[in-house]
Amino acid sequence: MFTQSEFRLLIPEEITLSELDYALVQTWPAGNLPEADQWQAYLNGLGLVAFENWLGDRLPEKRRQRDLTYLSQVAYVTIGDFKVCLLAQSDYLDEQVLWPQEYLEQPELAAHFYGIVEVDEEAETVILRGISRGDRLQTAPKRDGHYCLSLDHFDAELNHFLADCRYLSPAAIPLPVNVFAELKAQVTETATKLGNWFNNVLDQGWQALDQLMLPEAQLAFATRNLSEDIQAGKLLDLGLSLGNEQVVLLVTLAPTDEDDKVRIQARLLPFEAEYLPANLSISLKSKSGKVLQTITSRQQDSYIQLKPFKGVPGKVFQVEVSGDGCTVNETFEI
Numbered sequence: 001m002f003t004q005s006e007f008r009l010l011i012p013e014e015i016t017l018s019e020l021d022y023a024l025v026q027t028w029p030a031g032n033l034p035e036a037d038q039w040q041a042y043l044n045g046l047g048l049v050a051f052e053n054w055l056g057d058r059l060p061e062k063r064r065q066r067d068l069t070y071l072s073q074v075a076y077v078t079i080g081d082f083k084v085c086l087l088a089q090s091d092y093l094d095e096q097v098l099w100p101q102e103y104l105e106q107p108e109l110a111a112h113f114y115g116i117v118e119v120d121e122e123a124e125t126v127i128l129r130g131i132s133r134g135d136r137l138q139t140a141p142k143r144d145g146h147y148c149l150s151l152d153h154f155d156a157e158l159n160h161f162l163a164d165c166r167y168l169s170p171a172a173i174p175l176p177v178n179v180f181a182e183l184k185a186q187v188t189e190t191a192t193k194l195g196n197w198f199n200n201v202l203d204q205g206w207q208a209l210d211q212l213m214l215p216e217a218q219l220a221f222a223t224r225n226l227s228e229d230i231q232a233g234k235l236l237d238l239g240l241s242l243g244n245e246q247v248v249l250l251v252t253l254a255p256t257d258e259d260d261k262v263r264i265q266a267r268l269l270p271f272e273a274e275y276l277p278a279n280l281s282i283s284l285k286s287k288s289g290k291v292l293q294t295i296t297s298r299q300q301d302s303y304i305q306l307k308p309f310k311g312v313p314g315k316v317f318q319v320e321v322s323g324d325g326c327t328v329n330e331t332f333e334i
Contacts, residue, residue, distance in 0.1 A: 013128040015050040037072035047088035047117035048075035050126035081170045085111035097149040112173045130154025131161040191333040206232045229254045246271040267305035280323035287316040
């Protein structure tokens, strides 16, 4: 019975390099790199060309696109919708592979598949030693900024890789996620678009002031001193903790003389009551969640409001209303 390492030596996938392959790689930019990086870029380039030739014979229907941005470290090629990262060495006699950690962990660098190739420049050959799915390398030990891999981490039966490219969906191989970027996208997608209010377009849940049916005293307060101001409110249900009392978050927009800046003020008013619940807070928070100001209601406050502030189009902020264990957050984009 052969071991996996012995099996690799018996049936290597070997590609012969042509003069055109060498000539192509020599045209790729590497002159500004340190000498050691130039050699690694050269090996990665030869490995990439050989791998592309091999793919052309086996997956001719799949479009391919190379990426030479990180050639001094690794080589990338996209096959259909799959991203493949290659690392070339002149030999794998110790059967060890040190893979820079960032190429498996950083979302913009991570790939669906990782392959190791052995380049024998003098013999003009490249051997494909194996390919692994990226999610199967994540458990390998790490040291000094590298994943410490052995040849056994990579599948020497390359037909498995070819089958995955043909029949597997890229979504089946999870890639690292940029949590901050994803959160930013979610915030932008769900934020109330204040700029639309100037065109009389309100987001779902928001109502023009005359539709809120506030008690007469509150309506009189809310509408005083209006000129070019635009106001809209949203009914917030603060739950059983505050006796099912509802309050209105009222946001006022006003143009300013400072370029595109908008003046904004947020208030809390009681709904169908004379006073707000005591110890109810309204806070202004930055996009990242930093609290910029907070106002808390006292006994028999008929309203509370944040200090007015100014912002430019595209700015994202949050208003948080909380009291007695209940919290409601509203995200806005100017």
